[in-house]
Structures are given as C-alpha cells and as structure tokens.
Amino acid sequence: MFVRVILLLLISIELKAQPFNAAPYLGMGNTGLARQSVYSIGLNPAGIAGLTNTNVALAYQQHFLSSEIQSRAAYLNIPIKSLGGVGVGVNSYGIAGVSTLSTVRGIYARQFGKQIFSAVGLNYHQFYIKNYGNDQTFSVDLGLQVNVFPHLVIGALVRNISSSKYKEDVDQQISREIGLGLNYVVSDHLSLASDIYYDFRSKMNYRGGLEYAFDRRFKIRGGAASNPLHYLAGLGLILNKIQIDIASSFHPKLGTSPQITMAYGF
C-alpha cells in the first residue's frame, strides 16, 4: 500500500501542488475564495478581515485513506476593532517519520468600509526529509474580497506573489497561482460557490459547490472540481460556539481523503 501510494503521488504531479483547504470549504467543491471564516487563514486571507470575534480551529486530514499521509492544521484569528484583524496558521503535510512540508503563516487583514476586505499573508515554508536534511523559504500571498451585493461576495487570491522557490535540488514547489471566486447566498438555506484558478504553468482549474442548511445547526455540502473531474462532499454541525465539519474529496483513481475540522468561537 505504502509503495503504491508513493508511486501514485509521484505520477500525479498536480496533486502535490494542491494546497490544504479546510473541511467547510473542501466539501463545497474545494472552493472558498469568497468565503469569510477562520478557515480563510488557510486559503484567502482577506476572509478574516470582516470577522468580529476571535476563533480558533484545528484540522486533520488523511490523504487517500492511507494513514501514512496526513495533513494537520491549526488556525487562530483575532479581530482588531473595526479595522480588520490578524491571523496565524500552521499547517503540515507529509508522511509520518519520512518527510514533512510545513507552513507557518501570519496574516494582516484590513477592512475598507463595509464592502472591501484585503489582506497580506507571509508564509514560512519548511521541507524536511528524514536523513536528507531540509530547506526553507518565505513567500507572500495577497487576498481581496468585495461584497458586491448584499448576498454576493467576490474573492481574489494571488498565491506566492513573491515567486519563492525551494533550492534547485528539492523536488517540491510552492504553488504559484491566481484564483478568482464567488460566493452567493441564495437564501438562509442555500449558498453557491465557484472558484477558478490559473497556475501559470499548466492550465485552468474549475471548482463549484453548494451548501444546504437543513436548519441552523446542520449543513450538507457537495461539489465538483476539475483536473481530473472529481466530487467533494461534506457535513457541518454547529453546536453553540463549536463548529465541527467533515469533508472529503473523492479522487477517481486515488480514492477518498477524509478530513475533520473543529472550530471554537469566543
């Protein structure tokens, strides 16, 4: 199993470049550029500019149902009065005891009026392989969100605007892409989201999804994304200040990658 997974990872180069996205966003077709919550720390940093309370969140994902490849993440955002907020995120991806890709991210987000949200994120990346050493570098992300209509938010993200890279002998890349997304709240029960990415190297990536709330506490999500075409789905449960979400992508060849997240709002 282990060898098979490694082989599969090696042949699917695009997969390596897929950044981690938290369950509430993953389940909705891996979208989220235009959404606003603590989980935006891991995606579009501008998503925390409008938050009015402090949140902390944890995430854990098993990739391709193999316990060897895992992602872990922790997020924290603190609002600064009506100006915006700051956020910190930590994320690691890797095979336990073999190699790890870690990212530490700091965000400063600023709100302009009630409609425009912007943010800058500074990332510290570290790539570590046991017995081979490691490499580290910095990169910068820019995020923007515009609340065009009361129910429609458009989001834009430039990931790795600094074009940062690891050393030449490291076979890992810090993905460099621009994304444009929208989130439309159709009603209290239904939201639709769609994101498009362009990664400068290969091609476009399209994603779309929806979230349906049966009531205030229980949500169901579903979506699809391209390259290759696959489904994503998830569930959300809100219990007072705690929010628990599960989601998974269903890759046609590699299989299921379930994720669980938990957030607490102060």
Added chain:
Amino acid sequence: MVFKKLVYCLVLLSISFQSFAQQEEIEIEELLIEQLNEELGENDDLSEFTEKLAYYMRHPLDLNKADRADLDHLIFLSPQQIENLLVHRNISGNFISIRELQGISGFDLQTIQRIQPFVTVRDVTSLDEFSFHKLIDASEHTLMMRYGRVIESQAGYLIQDSSRSRYFGNPDRYAVRYRMNFENKIRVALNMEKDAGEPFFKEKQKYGFDFYSGHIVLNDISRNIKQVVVGDYGLQFGQGLVAWNGLSFGKGTWIGSAARQGVGLKPYSAMNESNFQRGISAKLVVSDFEITPFVSYHSLSGNLIENGADKFITTINYSGLHRTPTELAYRDAIKQFVAGMNVTYHFKRFKAGVTYLHTSFNGQVTAGNTMREQFDFEGKSLDQTGVHYHYTYRNMYMYGETAYSFGGGFATNNGIIASLHPKVSTIVNYRNYQRNYHHFFAQSLSEASQVGNEEGLYGGIIYHPSRAIEWVNYVDVFRFPWLRFRVDAPSSGTDFLSQVTYNWYKKGKVLLRYRHRLKQENLNLADRNESLLADIIRNQIRAEFQYKLNQRWTVRTRAEVALYEKERDEKSSGWIVYQDVLWRGWSNRLNANMRFAYFHTASYNSRIYAYENDVLYASSFPMYYGKGIRTYLNLRWRMTKDLDIWGRYALTKYTDRETVGSGLDLIEGNQKSDFKVQVRWQW
C-alpha cells in the same frame, strides 16, 4: 379558497400571458431534441413521444382530471413537479386556471411555457352513454403515408452477381400509419414500413411491407380495468432496470429526466422495429394497487444455428433492416416469449412496486468467447425481478430500483432530486450495475448502451437566476469494472456539461453549451505486445441563437466545435455552422424551413451530430463528418383542414472525397441527396 383566489390574482397581475398560438408539431420535436444527448441512433423514431404530445395539443389534458400516468406523458415535467401538482390539487381542490401552476413549488416559467400548449382546465362534465353509432360518428381517424428515397444509386442495388451480398429490394422507402381514436376510450393503431433495400411483396416480405405493427387499446373499461392492450405494447417499470421498452432519456438538460417515471404499460406505436412486446397486457386497479400482467410472443431477427435437435442463437439483430441475403435469412428466425407481472402499491406520496419478468427463446443464447464477453448471458431463458419505489418528503423526491437476474447479478439505481430553493434544484444519483446482470429490455441512466458492468455517481444542478435564464450543470463520474469493446481492462471516465440559456419570452433564445467527456480506450503501440489504455478527451462547445423575427420568419443559427484527443494517438477537431430559416405564410397554411450548413471535421472521431427538421414524425439526428455542405428544404401545405402534404429535399455535397458512404451504401461521386413526400388525412 381565499388563499387560492389571492394566488390567482397575484399571478394574473404579475404576468400577462399572451394568447398561445397553435404550436407546430415540429416544435414539439425540437423541444424533445433539446433533451437528447446525441447518442440516439440516426433512425430512431421519436413519434412515441411526439404523437402523444400532438394529441394533447389538439385535446389538451385537463389538469383537474389528469392522473399520474397522463402527466407522465408530458415528459418536460420532473417526477417531483408531477407529485407537487397532484398534492396541490388534493389540498386546494380543482384548478381554476392554468396560471395557478405558478403557485406550485418547483414550477418555473420555463416549465409552464413548455407544458402550456398541452394542458387545460375544464369544468367537470359527465360522460355520455356509449353506442356503436356514436363510435362511428365520434371517432377520429388519421391516415399518413410517406414515400422517400436516396436519389443517387448505391452500390448494393447495382450488384447482379447472386453470390455476393446485395440489396434485394429497391431504394424506395414507404411508411404508412393509421390511427383511430374514439374519445380516448378505444384506440387503434397500425404501422407499416419498408426500409430502403427491403423487398416489397417479394422474397420473405411476401405480404408487402417488411414491418407491420399495431394495437387495439381499450381504456377505462370498468372501475378495476383501466386499460387493455392487444397487439404491440411497451413496458416501462421503475427506473428501467428490468424493462424499459421504447425510447428513453438519460443524462440531459432537464434535470428530472435522469429520474425515470415508469408508466407501466404503454401502447407501442413507433416505427422502430425492436424493443417492444407483442401480445396482450392490461392495467388493473384494485384499491391502492395497480397490477400489470403481460404476455408476449415476438419474432426477432438473428442467427439461429440448428445442430441436430439443439438450436443455438449466436446473434440477435435489432436494426430492423432486412435487405441482404444474410439479413433476410436472419429475419424472424428467433422466437421470443415474454411473460410476467408488475404490482405497484401507491399510497399518498409513496409508491413501490415489484416486477417479475420471464424471457425465453426458441434456442440457446450463446455468448462470445472473448474475455470481455465472459459474463454475458447464456441460456434459453432468463428470469428477472426488481423492486422500485419513489417517495416525496418535503422538498425531496427519492426514487430507485434494484433488480436481480436469476443466475446472474444485481443492478441498482437510486437517487434524490431536491428543490433547495425556488430557483435551485439538484439531483444526485448512484448506479451500480454488476457485470453479470442480464437483461433484454433494460434501459436506465448509464454511460454504456447496456445496463451492466457499470458504476457511477451522477450529480446535477439547475439554477434560474431570473425568469429568463436557465443554467444547467451536471457531472457524471463512472467506472466500468470489467472489460468492454475496445477496452481491454477495467476503465473509468467522467462527463461534465454546463449550459446556459437565455430566453426571450415566446421570441427566442440564446444557448451556450460546454461538454467535456473523458473515457478510456485501447492504445496499440508498435513496440508493445498488449494494449494499453489511453485517455480520450472530447470537448464540445456549442452556441445557438434562435429568434422569431415576426409572425412569418424565424431564424436559427448554430456554431459548434468538437475537439477529440486520444493520448499518444490522434488529435482532431471538427466544426459546423448552420443557418436555419423557418417561414410560415398564407395564414399559416404553408410552412417552409431550410438549412444551410457548412461542416469540416478532421476525422470520424470529431464528428458532430445535429438535429434536422423533417416531415412530421421523421426527424433525424444525423452526424456530420468530413468536409462539405449540407442543405435541405422542408415544406408543409395544409390543403384543407383535414389534409396536409409535406415534402422534403436534402443534399450533402462533400469537397474532400470522390465517393460517399461505404460497403453496399457506397455512392460514386461526391454528393448524396434524398427526397420525401408525405400525406396525412384526418377525418
């Protein structure tokens, strides 16, 4: 009641409906074609749908009387919409106006526009007594005759050498339809057809036409006997995993069509020469149960090999063509016996049924020896059973069917349609057809043409941001667990469609469609001994514009591009543009429409299909490939109220070849043309 009137007034205020001019029958076909995803065979007869709809156009369905089976004929309605309509009628009482439909959840403007020509709201009247005299007076009759042929001579007709394969008949095509209807209580239908190349009053067709089909239907005989059909009929149960005779819609741009509505017994009146039953069947109603017993004995064409007392069936040919020595030898060689029963229980918003179907032959059906055919059916008889259901809960419609073929495997198909918002509907469907699931009549949501060896998850969403805009998306991810034709390993694929339509109310529309398909197929590399699987990607982009300039003129323009790419093999592209002009004049007594198309496709793989208008009930879906132009002209003249005459001339001229077609259909020269004449007399 107060609420009801209020809704009625509000609706009246919000929209002033224009009076609905008589819609053309041709337009019904176009509506249907929108839904079909081009996998339909070139010669499939759509009339089983269009004829019923044409009937409702002349005799609109009364919304206060229509039952579920009647509403099922309005195939534009999703099962959920039908359910909501029936519930609305139960709760609020009879409809006062069609406009009330707008108050029913799930009915958007597009749907109401689509069904409006076919429905009405009438006051309740009592039925008159039946008498034989009345039967003669009140009966409606239709007789329709069609003649057509390809003008150029084709190779199959020129061969004189009796040792070679050739066409025994002439290139003329004849078709005759007769219909009698007595107040929808008694219906008689008769179809006769001779395809091009088939002998007429000669050879095996000594009684004239190659294909005769007909039925007598008696409706509402008593409280318990709803319908009896003697002759040709179709069976459509559940999701079609046990039996679905006739045409069916699958993945498409009407979200409801992925969820089938098995109507049970359906009199068969199309010209397709296979996939129907011949015998007797009835629809019986006992309290909440509907019982459909059926029995059929039918001749099929195919290869029956006799080895002493043993008989073996190696091929069954469903094409309906009997022109060459082989086809004539196969004609009616196989006898198929079918019997069984369906029992359906219906209570409020819940419906469930059980089907049992037995099929047997006059010989042993044998499967091929290749690896891919390893799980195919073998034997003299097959028994199948299936359980189907549907249930409506709040804004969700749940449906499905699970079937089992004795000595084989299972097949299951289940889904949910949910109206998440008045503007947003979604569907999710899961299907799993085992490779050893056997059947002869099944058709259901599938990527392959057969129900078997397939697993898939289909999801769709329809969004109406406004009254005029419709945005449809679907995704289908599927897997074939066993080998297939030209695929020597388990394989998988995806299908994605996104289509946006902007409608000008009663005026026109603009449509944009993108479809992306991925599948796998064998790749033969020179330095490899075995086949590898290669991905095949097909992209389709379509833009269409249709506009009614005034009462006389309508224009329609389409441009389409097809891109085909097979990994490490072929890459080709094709495109087509066409302009249609539709005209009606002389107070609508003369209609004409014509097309001028230019197409250029690099290979057969980048071929493009496009619907063509034709004489009534003859519309086709031909493929365009190669390089050249295609043009046609259709005319319809309403001579009198009872008499219509149609004519058609079509021509394809290629600029990249010296011959057209292949084999017995080969034409020397670079053009192919044909004409048709059709007369209909109604009295």
